[in-house]
Amino acid sequence: MSTLQDPGASSPQLLRRANRQALLQYALRTGTFSAADAMTTTGLTRATVLGVCADLHGAGWLAEVEPDGDGTRRGRPARRYELRAxxxxxxxxxxxxxxxxxxxxxxxxxxxxxxxxxxxxxxxxxxxxxxxxxxxxxxxxxxxxxxxxxxxxxxxxxxxxxxxxxxxxxxxxxxxxxxxxxxxxxxxxxxxxxxxxxxxxxxxxxxxALRGGEHLATLLMGERFGAGLIIDGRLLHGALGGAGEMRFLDDVLVDSRGADGVAALARRWTTTALEAGARSPALEAIPADRLTAVDVFDAARAGDAVAQRVLERIGERIARIAGILASLLGVETVVVAGAIAGAIGPVLVHAREALPQVSSAPYPQLVASELGGDVxxxxxxxxxxxxxxxxxxxxxxxxx
The missing domain is CATH 3.30.420.40 (ATPase, nucleotide binding domain)
Incomplete structure (x- = not known):
């Protein structure tokens, strides 16, 4: 079989697919519409629009709805359709x-x-x-x-x-x-x-989707840090999906657990401080295997000196990571996200103060996510x- 005949043989199917695609994209963007409405936006002919609408209606993706009007117009009312959400x-x-x-x-x-x-x-x-x-x-x-x-x-x-x-x-x-x-x-x-x-x-x-921006990073907090990166308006994946992995922090920060996230850092640094003799009645009362970042944040808010120092250290860690992302990738905004984002405000105050000390200008904007654990x-x-x-x-x- 000659391959030169394949494009011609398949062109009706390709055209039908393109028309269906255009009509569905339009239906997803709009509400109830008539053939005339769809023609204006898609550039398809009336006969094509009516045919594709009938096709999509039969497939169950479009619903035919009652026509608008008060019954005073002469002639048959135009058919109207909408997406079956x-x-x-x-x-x-x-x-x-x-x-x-x-x-x-x-x-x-x-x-x-x-x-x-x-x-x-x-x-x-x-x-x-x-x-x-x-x-x-x-x-x-x-x-x-x-x-x-x-x-x-x-x-x-x-x-x-x-x-x-x-x-x-x-x-x-x-x-x-x-x-x-x-x-x-x-x-x-x-x-x-x-x-x-x-x-x-x-x-x-x-x-x-919430805030826009062409050069955006989201630093997802938890047991480990991970970064989602949108550069020049495009989501970066990298080889094997490795863009945004933070394992390099082990070397950069001279910390064998440099990629530990806020939850792990809060536990580790609090436990280390207490073992070294620091006094914190509130945190000492919590068994080490039950200590959480929320406990540390609550203690800091109540004025606990050990917890406040831990928050300062976490803020400096976030500042260093943000500075690296800004220097390496030109990130303009770093959004700190995760379930604890609603309480991260005091940490970001320390992070913003630390940025000029640990990195070079231009500095990225550091903000807390508004999406909480749903992000x-x-x-x-x-x-x-x-x-x-x-x-x-x-x-x-x-x-x-």
Whole structure:
């Protein structure tokens, strides 16, 4: 068979696909519309618009609605259509080490249901990857049941994991096996299309949707620091999804645990201070294995000198990281995000004061996220919605 005939042979199918794509993109951007409305925006002919609308109506993606008007106009009223927002589900998941959170939205982004549960199995426990996969699957089954979506298909599930993610959706074998456990091939375990990405990448996507900016970093706090990076308006992934990994901090900061996040730093530096003889009645009363960053922040707010010094050290650590990101990548804004972001204000005061001492101008703006613990799941939903708006036929897939 001559390959020269293939483009001509497939052109009607390609044209039909392009027309469907254009009409769906328009329907996703607007409310109720007529053929004339769609013609003006898409540039398609009336016959093409009517044909594609009938096609999409038959496929279940468009609904025909009652025509506008008071009945005084002569002639047959124009048919009007709108997107069937309830025809499919988009799901965002934050698959953290200790907590799973998920949210289901319709095709307009309206929330239908959410679920949160604790991860009981440890990273080093036998069968941890399989158990984690099953727990995520069970969580999403409950989420779908609660969504009230009936027979609506889960079209796209976006999952954030605390690990770098390569183009194949898998994580490299690093961090002593931690990464593969955090990302146990969820794409092969869940229904519908699945997109897995690093949690900090989804966090910066959420922040970018909220505040904009061409050169933005989100520093996701927790047990470890991770950075999501938008440079020149584009999300950076890097080889094997490694952009934003902070392992280099071990060397730069001359600290074998330089990438420890706020939660780990607060525990470590508080425990070290107390073991060295510092006095803190409030913190000494808490067993070391139960001490949390919230405890340290509360003590600092009450005037505890040990806790306040720990907060100052965390602020200096954040300043050094922000200075590195600004110098290396030209980042203009660093958003500090995570569940504790609402209480991070005093730390950022110290970080801003420390910036001129630990780095060179121009200094990035340091701000706290307003999205709290929802930042990753919000970014996952935003990613799913962007995929739908940019390429609806790819998201609809076999269901379209």
């Amino acid at each position: 309830d025809a499919g589900l988009l799901i965002g998941v934050d698959a953290g080490e200790h907590t799973l959170a998920a949210r289901a939205v319709d095709l307009r982004g309206r929330e239908l249901a959410s679920e949160v549960e604790t991860v009981e199995i440890g990273v080093d426990d036998p069968g941890a990857a399989d158990a984690r996969r099953e727990q995520v699957r069970g969580l999403l089954e409950r989420l779908r049941a609660r969504s009230g979506a009936g027979s609506a298909h889960p079209l796209l599930t976006v999952v954030g994991v605390p690990a770098p993610v390569g183009p194949d959706g898998l994580s490299p074998h690093g961090e002593a096996g931690y990464w593969p456990v955090m990302n146990p091939d969820l794409g092969g375990a869940l229904n519908g299309e699945v997109l897995t990405d690093n949690d900090a990448n989804l966090a910066v996507t959420a922040e970018h 990753v799941v919000r970014g996952a939903v935003e990613t799913a919605l962007r995929q739908l708006r940019e390429n609806p036929l790819e998201v609809l897939g076999s269901h379209g």
